[in-house]
Amino acid sequence: MSVYSDASSEDLGDELQSLGWYHYDLSRHAAEALLLSNGLDGSYLLRNSKEGPSCFALSVRAKDSVKHFHVERKDSVYKFGFNEFPTLQDFVSHFANQPLLGSDTGTLIVLKSPYPWHVEEPSIYESVRVHTAIKTGCTENDLVVAAPALGTKEGYLVKQGAIVKNWKLRWFTLNRYELKYFKDKESKEPIRTLDLRSCSAVQFDYSQDRVNCICLVFPERTFYFCAKTAVEADEWIKILRWKLSQTRKGR
16 A cells, blocks of 8 residues: 655655554544553553644544644654654653643643554444443563454344244343343343354344344344434444454354
């Protein structure tokens, strides 16, 4: 992927791509989702900024939020505020020991671990809220291994019964390839666990006399769920379809 055309820009492109944590055209929202779902305090990545071809954004996780910093390459140096650095590695080395700044809560932000670009990232992060438990003590290699579990979701859906076709409110959790539903949010044990590796299709359903209805097709049965809003139903469908696409890739 060559980002620039002239000789100096090609050198810049080579330097950026050699970083391992340059995410090219990753959006602000997607960067926040990745760092909050699978990053650690101090995890960071570099991405392009909409302000121009030589402008970048450094996204850094600080506790339960993500801060974004403007970085500009001008006259063969990287400018950050009043500071100038000959390479991005010099920039990172500098702020690995000296905090970028204090957050609103007074927390100092230090660059600790790069978020690798080669993690496979689902394109649905912009519309799907991610609720992955934050892992502690992870290294950069751990992040790569754990990446397929990034897309998780939870929430209430109304589910149709198997024998008696009545509808009951249930608490659903999605983690890896397991969709579990519980009697309520406080329940410890699920009523049932559905293995999405056996699911053949996920789609909107219009056969039931209900709105925002979703169906999951399994060999032995088709399950019907209803979300409270169309937006929520769309979120569930998108993340479930992504999960199915991953199972078909053998992930």
